[in-house]
Amino acid sequence: MTPALVITLSLNNLISRFTFLVALLVFVGGGFVVAQADPITVQAHLVLGTSTEQKGKTEVSNVIRKRLAKVFKWMKYYELRSRRMSIVDGATKTAKLSKTAKIEVSNRKNGRIGVSLFSEGKMLVQKNQLLKPGNCMVLAGESGTDSAWFIVISKDK
Amino acid sequence: MNENETELKVQALVDGELTGREAEDLRARIETDDGLRKLHARLTAVRGLMAGAELPRTLPESGDFHWSQISKAIEREERQTKRLARPASSAKRLLRWVLPLAGIACLVLVLSLQQTTMPDLDILLGSDHELELSIEDIDVMTFNTGDDTMSVVWLDYSIDLQQDKIDLWLD
Amino acid sequence: MPEEPAYSSAKEPQLVEWAKVGDMQAFEELVSRYRDRIYVRAYSIMRNEDLAVDLSQNAWVKAWQRLEQFHGEASFPTWLSRIVTNLCLDELRRQKRARTDSIEAMEETTGPVENRMEMETVDPIEGLGREELRERIDAALAKLSDKHRTVIVLYEFEQLEYREIAVKMDTSIGTVMSRLFYARKRLAGLLKETLKRDGLIE
Numbered sequence: 001m002t003p004a005l006v007i008t009l010s011l012n013n014l015i016s017r018f019t020f021l022v023a024l025l026v027f028v029g030g031g032f033v034v035a036q037a038d039p040i041t042v043q044a045h046l047v048l049g050t051s052t053e054q055k056g057k058t059e060v061s062n063v064i065r066k067r068l069a070k071v072f073k074w075m076k077y078y079e080l081r082s083r084r085m086s087i088v089d090g091a092t093k094t095a096k097l098s099k100t101a102k103i104e105v106s107n108r109k110n111g112r113i114g115v116s117l118f119s120e121g122k123m124l125v126q127k128n129q130l131l132k133p134g135n136c137m138v139l140a141g142e143s144g145t146d147s148a149w150f151i152v153i154s155k156d157k
Numbered sequence: 158m159n160e161n162e163t164e165l166k167v168q169a170l171v172d173g174e175l176t177g178r179e180a181e182d183l184r185a186r187i188e189t190d191d192g193l194r195k196l197h198a199r200l201t202a203v204r205g206l207m208a209g210a211e212l213p214r215t216l217p218e219s220g221d222f223h224w225s226q227i228s229k230a231i232e233r234e235e236r237q238t239k240r241l242a243r244p245a246s247s248a249k250r251l252l253r254w255v256l257p258l259a260g261i262a263c264l265v266l267v268l269s270l271q272q273t274t275m276p277d278l279d280i281l282l283g284s285d286h287e288l289e290l291s292i293e294d295i296d297v298m299t300f301n302t303g304d305d306t307m308s309v310v311w312l313d314y315s316i317d318l319q320q321d322k323i324d325l326w327l328d
Numbered sequence: 329m330p331e332e333p334a335y336s337s338a339k340e341p342q343l344v345e346w347a348k349v350g351d352m353q354a355f356e357e358l359v360s361r362y363r364d365r366i367y368v369r370a371y372s373i374m375r376n377e378d379l380a381v382d383l384s385q386n387a388w389v390k391a392w393q394r395l396e397q398f399h400g401e402a403s404f405p406t407w408l409s410r411i412v413t414n415l416c417l418d419e420l421r422r423q424k425r426a427r428t429d430s431i432e433a434m435e436e437t438t439g440p441v442e443n444r445m446e447m448e449t450v451d452p453i454e455g456l457g458r459e460e461l462r463e464r465i466d467a468a469l470a471k472l473s474d475k476h477r478t479v480i481v482l483y484e485f486e487q488l489e490y491r492e493i494a495v496k497m498d499t500s501i502g503t504v505m506s507r508l509f510y511a512r513k514r515l516a517g518l519l520k521e522t523l524k525r526d527g528l529i530e
Contacts, residue, residue, distance in 0.1 A: 048318060051217060067307055069221035080318055100317040119316045124295065127310055128287040134306065141312040149316055165505045168512075172483070174490050203512045206519070207484040212466040216367045216384070217377050223363055223385065224356055230389045231352075 039088040041156040042105050042113065046081040046097040049074035050147035064152055067136065074148060103139075103151060115139070115153055131155050167193055171200045340404055348395045359388055362405045366412050372481045373416040375470055383419060387412035413486055417496055420474050456523075468518035476511035483508055 047060055049072055057078040059065065065077050083095035087107040092114075096102045100121075106114040114128040117139050131137055136154040143149045169175040170183050187193045216223055286308065290297060296313035335343065335357040346354035366387055370380035390411050391398075398407055469477050475497070482493045490508075494501045 046318070066221060067302075069219040070225050071222070071302060071307070071309065073218040073222045075217075075219045080320060098317055099319045117316075119314070123291045124314060124316075125291065125297070125310060125312060126289045127308075129308060136307050138307060138309045139312065140309060141314045141316065143315050143318060149318055165502075165509055168505060168509050169490070172490070172508075199516070200512065203516050204484075206461070206465065207480070207515075210462050210465045211368060211372055211481075211485045212462045214364065214368045214371055216363050216381065218381060220360055220363065223381075224359055226385050227359060227388045227392075228352065228356070230385065231392050234389060234393065 039086045039091075040107050040113070042085045042087060042093075043154050043156065044083045044085070044095050044097065044103055044105065045079055045150075045152045046101075047150040047152055048078045048080055048143065048147060049076070049150060050078070051075045052146075054078055060152075068138075068150060068152070072140075072148065072150075074146075077150075097151065103153075105153070113137075113153075113155065115151075117151065163193070164196060167196050168200055171197060171204060341400065344395070344398065344400075344404055347392070348398075355392060358404065362408060363388075365405055366408055369409050369481075369485065370412050370416055372469070372485060373413065373474075373478055374419065375477070379419065383412060383415045386415055390415070409486060413482065414496065417478065420478065423474075464519060464522055465515070467522070468515050471518055472511055472514060476507055476514065479504060479507040480511045480515070 045060065045064060047064065047068070048054070048057070049068060051074055053076065057080070060068075060077045060079045064079075068074075068077050081097050083097070085093040085095060085105055087093050087105060089107055089109045092104050092106040094102055094104050100119055102118045104114075104116040104118070106116075108114050108128060111130050111132065112128060113131050114126060115137060116126040117124045125139065127137065127139070129137060131153070133155050136152055138153070139151040141149055166175060166179075166183055167187070170180055170187075175183060187197050286299075288297070288299060288310065298311040299309065300311075301308045333346065333354075335353055338346075338354070338357065340358070340361075343354045343358050347358060363384065367380055367384045370383045370387070371377065374380045374383065387408060391408050394411075398404065401407075402410075469480065472480070478497065479493060482488045482496065483490075488496070490501050490504050493504045497504065
């Protein structure tokens with residue numbers, strides 16, 4: 001084999017290896033880019049459940065009403081506040097729901113979210129769970145006589 | 158016939174419970190007796206007032222909730238009926254004792270292992286759920302709906318629902 | 329693919345037939361149509377919201393279990409009404425109100441002054457709407473004892489005969505007649521009192 005041929009062959013080898021490595025890098029790099037997930041969109045609704053008609057208040061959507069009415073006894077469910085949040089992996093967003101109540105929602109990756117409820121600056125409860133699109137997490141409690149508050153959290157598809 | 162018996166018979170006549178000869182005789186008597194005529198008229202008036210007088214009411218809970226309670230109770234009863242209907246073989250009877258005991262043994266084992274590792278305020282609901290309470294004296298109840306599409310944390314705590322007008326304006 | 333039946337527009341006998349073969353959706357439609365009516369009957373007897381709701385729910389469960397026994401002799405809501413009435417009577421028996429009832433029983437037989445009073449006249453009042461009259465009657469019914477209110481509800485609202493009431497209340501026809509008479513007198517007296525108090529009659 002002539003040296004020229006050897007050099008050419010080696011160079012070819014090098015090029016093909018280089019090409020291969022570049023291709024690999026692009027593939028992996030591209031894959032890496034793809035692997036960093038889109039932000040999730042979370043909706044939070046503050047709802048009043050009551051048995052008496054409340055003039056001037058808007059009733060919740062049918063989807064929320066049906067969900068709550070299946071489990072809870074109140075006749076009417078009114079939406080007091082709603083928030084939509086777009087949260088990237090690892091980030092946390094705050095939504096103020098009333099004068100003294102707020103929630104912090106964290107995107108804990110792989111479909112898991114964390115929700116912390118604060119009232120008058122104090123954290124009451126923190127819940128972390130896998131939340132599938134279409135499902136919901138509800139924090140709730142009584143509010144006065146014969147009514148209740150609900151914070152309904154869901155993730156968009 | 159004493160006075161009280163006669164009054165009751167007049168009532169029976171008004172209510173259509175007195176028939177035949179007895180009814181005819183009483184009607185004839187009522188025509189000639191002022192007191193009985195008044196009683197007959199008053200009982201008829203009270204009956205008239207009561208007709209359709211049941212006050213309409215609405216069930217004091219949502220229809221969906223009412224139905225969910227009924228359907229759950231029906232399912233419970235049907236499961237119970239099936240369980241009672243099944244003949245128990247001696248092996249099955251034995252299992253009925255062994256399985257719960259085994260379950261209790263496992264629970265004791267798990268609890269004794271967990272005790273050293275579980276933090277005080279965390280309540281492990283399953284690998285998908287973690288709950289932490291920051292305020293010790295709030296009672297909490299957690300559950301999932303049967304189809305697992307909704308998880309609920311019920312707090313013995315009332316949050317202020319009043320809206321901040323400025324924030325509403327900025328919405 | 330077979331079409332799902334239109335439950336909301338289906339007639340009651342059809343819904344009953346579907347429910348009889350295990351169609352829960354048909355039964356759910358029946359519940360949605362008659363739940364208020366069954367609740368009203370339970371409340372008329374029990375005068376307690378929570379109890380009335382519980383007994384209504386139990387009545388629906390029993391109805392599901394006994395559907396094959398329903399042959400259309402009466403309408404479905406009438407049949408269901410009988411079930412809830414029986415449950416209410418069972419519940420009343422369980423609740424011990426012997427003291428009140430025994431006093432009233434004595435009054436029925438020995439007759440205090442009240443019992444010897446004449447049956448009041450309650451004439452139709454001009455300007456008193458049907459709704460207002462119902463509310464006043466309802467308020468008066470609430471003041472009767474369980475036994476007297478029950479006999480009125482069974483006779484006037486459930487439209488049972490004396491004999492049927494006697495069987496349900498596990499007593500004699502004579503006692504049913506006495507209780508009905510006393511209850512009507514009491515109602516008339518109470519109605520007259522409230523109408524006088526509100527200046528609707530002199």
